[in-house]
Amino acid sequence: MKKSELYGRQLCLTPREAATLPADVQKITGIQVSGTRIQCMRCGEFLNPREAQLPNNQYYCYACLNLGRNSTLTSLYHIPEPNDFPQRPTCSWQGQLTVQQRTCAQRVRENFEHRHRHLLWAVTGAGKTEMLFPGLTWALQRGLRCALASPRVDVCLELAPRLQAAFVDAEIALLHGRNPAPYRYCQLTICTTHQLLRFRHAFDVLIIDEVDAFPFAANPRLYYAVNQAVKPHGALLYLTATPSQELLRQVRRGDLEISYLPLRFHQHLLPMIKVTLQPHWWQVIKRGQLPNRLRRQLARYQQTQQRFLLFVPQVAQLAAVQAAIQRALPALRGLTVHATDPDRLAKVQQMRDQRVQFLITTTILERGVTFPGIDVIVLGADDPLFSTAALVQIAGRVGRSRERPTGLVWFLAASHARTIKRAQRQIRLVNRKGRRLRDAMPVVSTIDSK
Template identity: 55%
Template sequence: MTNNEAFFGRQLPLRTAPTPELTGTPALKALGSRLQCQRCGHWLGPDDQLANQAWYCRQCLQLGRLTSQDKLYTIPEPNQSPKLANGGLTWTGELSAQQRVAAQSVLAHVQAQTNHLLWAVTGAGKTEIVYPALAWALSQGWRVAWTSPRVDVCLELAPRLQAAFADVPQTVLYGDQPQPYRYCPLTVCTTHQLLRFKAAFDLIVVDEVDAFPLATSPMLKRAIDHAQKPSGCHLYLTATPGERLQRRVARKELAVTYVPLRYHGHLLPQIDLQIAWRWREQLRRRKLPARLIHQLRGYLRAGQRFLLFVPHVADLAVVDQALHLAGITGGVTVHAADEARQEKVQAMRDQKVAFLVTTTILERGVTFPNVAVVILGGDDPVFSTAALVQIAGRVGRSAQFPTGDVTCYCHSYARRVRLARGMIARLNLQGRRQGGRP
């Protein structure tokens, strides 16, 4: 028997006979002389034909294969979410004066159902700033999605939202989720999962809107638009908006709320640049810059945990070996395709490991209370200006540990590093004007 709730505001293939409540449309729709996937919007090409002459979509294949023989079934969103008193908010924390002003601005735009950007520095408490707007939406019986392109962000965010909104049923959706889908007022999901929704949500909160792959994916941007009701709105959250978003703000096409200061009132840590000439040639000999080795040994002696960022996955094993040869042990490597990624990040949170050697996968959305950050090869093109600012923002996020070291080792003083330092300096200038302290 079909579980109708699984189809509320969603579009899913069905291998069994549909119930009368389900409406089906071709998964691949002929528009003129071409076929378009109705799940992801991809236009099929001549190479997308199977041996049996059927067509298939390769763009959203990771969600299950759709062919020209399939239909997508849906039940229009029935708006069965309860109107929860106080929106189910059980959080007892307090917002700072700056956060309260930003929260009121966000709330006003959500109430007006207008799209909005919350541009807040790393560690400003973006999540908590959204709580009043989220509580209001849930009190109206709205269906809400909180989405991010990064699974790490979703996995860290979900328990925080569950604790802050303890009375709100919540479902968490990502690629390898162990729990079955539930129809709930609040959905926390990776942006890819929105491809399965259609006109479902009154409010979509897009966390880390500038993060890969969302920033460069028309498919995922389309997924957000299609998952939102025509009458709905979305709220973008980021510390480093891309040029496209900034242009929309400049042209008054998108309203914006700025938060230039962290929630605890301290300024952002500035990047300390260290020139490490020909560091990659040293690495080929399983050696690291002497200054870096001295710094990391000092951290271990002091019990200071740290994150060491490297440009590429291929660098991880070599750097790990060089660290061991230098007597620097107690850490693990982690990257996007690491099957034990979640366990390793949790081990760092639980202080079971002294450090992580990682790629840009941990540049954002993951918080450790007291860490230093070291970037090796910060002049590599993989480290964009936004990525460097986000990486620096891993430091000093806790009120108990509001400061810390951010060190960037480069072969040369690249333009992206200069721009990142300049962006942090400008944000700190705005922060000082609001009473920020070092």
Template identity: 50%
Template sequence: MEKSELYGRLVAGPLPAGLRNSPQIQQVPVIHRWGPVVWCLRCGQVTWRQGRLPHHHAYCPQCLQLGRVSTLTSLYTIPEPNDFHFDGSRCVWRGKLSPAQARIAEKIKRAVQQRRRFLVWAVTGAGKTEMLFPGLEAGLAAGWRVGVVTPRIDVCRELFPRLRTAFPAVTAILLTGDESTPYRYTQLVVATTHQLLRFYRAFDLLVVDEVDAFPFITDKRLHYAAARAIKEDAAVLLLTATPSSQLLKVIRRHRFQIGMLPARYHGYPLPEPVFVRIGHWERLIHRQMFPTKIQAALAGWQERCLPVLIFVSRIKWLKPVLRALQRQLPTWRGTSVYAADPRRQEKVAAMRKHRVQYLVTTTILERGVTFPDVQVIILGADDPVFTVAALVQIAGRVGRSPTAPTGTVLFGCTRITPVVRAAYRQIRALNRAARRMG
């Protein structure tokens, strides 16, 4: 282990012999116990009557996936020294921002330079990543350590190559928990939000993308980790396309400034969903058939060679829907994908390379992926699994590319629920706001 691996990180002991006597290393106790109560300083969680070990010792059951910590272990860290050696951190991206994007990008840059907190509320497909570049460049050029995190692995894998291409002179690493690349000390860290549990007062600038997404929105451990991973005077940028009212209340309480962009960078409106009444669609699927209007849409898209995402609420529907597609459209190639699918990355790549024409998927692909010219169907959009944010994000998969800025989104419903109506109204409201802004 290199000493630099402890910079701004929490590493469980024991340490290698060569590091134990370093005066820079700080020892951090990790588990406090009061009778049956166990408090973990790594993930911030309190457990009751759990995590007991022999001889009155205890461990934290809440963050076992990072390796067990207990009253028998300590965490070690070295205060972040910002020890970066780079030839320059100039952004080499040569694209052009729209006037609306440029206004938000300038606000982001000022917030970074002044070490403030800033929320970017921009619709799906607005070009949030490119709007970050001036702010990231300002932080990296100042020698700051920068973290860009998101709850979804797929989003990380989309972001990392784009950031590496834009800032080729900056050392960078991708941390998702399933990467085989060993950790090393870098100036730019792109990671899933769970990886923040390993950092301690490391980042001068932290960007949290898809801040409204599961699991970050519901997991108190990740909020704790984000607060502890930054330096006291750090700049923080939050990005979202679908902020909940609860999130906006938190933002105001913590005095975040807000920049809103209701328009996509190519100027076309968000595709507005079309409601399709599909009755008892589950019975048809079990007979390897589709509701008439869904079948007609699929056949039309196959004829035009358009890629399609078919969303279902639960894993149990993946195989039945896939079998129905294979029977009804036997010459069309496709597959299914879900969060724990061991071939998930391979299947998404196959869709991008046009080796398959459709994916039957759960909400795991609701955000963070872009397929040019894709069309979308949600079977059972009225299922409680699909929240307003999820429906808006799923609809936002369509029309993201400037070469294919339009498309079709079908909300297949047994009944039009308040959630489905709210998603539709939110999309229309954003389009109206975009028209008002020109």
């Protein structure tokens, strides 16, 4: 193992595996046992002694087992981050930020410089990634180690080529559970938030994209991973279009600074949600047919070659919806995709490459992926599995390109559920703020977080 593979990392090794490590490596207790209190020092989980029990009064962590077994028979090995980066990458991006984007980008850079914790709340399609470039350029030029983490592997796969194109001479590590490539010590890392559990005080600048998304939002171990991966005096930036109430409470307490941008980069407003009541859509689908209004809309897509995403609440519904479409409109070419689909990454790439016209999917594609010029249809939009934030994010897939800044966002539902009404209200509110900004205000940086 190269010494650099332990820089800012914490790897779980047995004494035999650790025998050849450099002399300056630090050994950290993997599982801390204090009476009946047992805590994993890698993921922070407090363990149930019965569930964590091994023979001979030994224990292991079942919470982060997918990263390799951490137990009282192993230790975590670590070398403090030396920032050993002889090269200083430069930004080769030639695009132009809008006035509003430049203001937010300046705030981001300032918070990197002062090592603050910061929330960038910007509507879907506002250009959050591009707003990071000035701050990342500042950090990379000073030899700081940076990471951009997301709960979703699809987001990481979309971010990696964009950041590589913006920083052509930078070596970028892409880390996720499905990547077979060996680990490389790089100044800039793009990874899933689960991968942060392998780091310890590594990053001077840590950016968490889609901070309100599953599984990050509901997983205290991933918050533990973030606080462990960033240096004690490092900068932390959260990115989202739909902040949780907890994030906004942190803003009100003064624990987080905030920047807010309610307008997309092309200065157009968010497409509004159109709702059609279709109480028995699933019964119709199960008979192998399409509801009439849906069939007519898809027939128009077949004729115009308009690309689209079709969302359904449950994985079990994907095959039936696809079969009904193929039966009614065989010329339409699309695929189904869901979170545990073994071909998920390849299918999403086919949609990116425009080799298929549509995807039928679940909330796994609600955020973080961009397919320019698409429309969106949601079947069963009133289902409890679609939260208000999810519906807003789904609507945000539409109108993201300058060439087609509008499009159809169509919800078919049995009722005007509260989640749908809240999503419509949130988009109207953002559009009202965006219109006011576009028409009267040259810049925007901070808001009242109420």
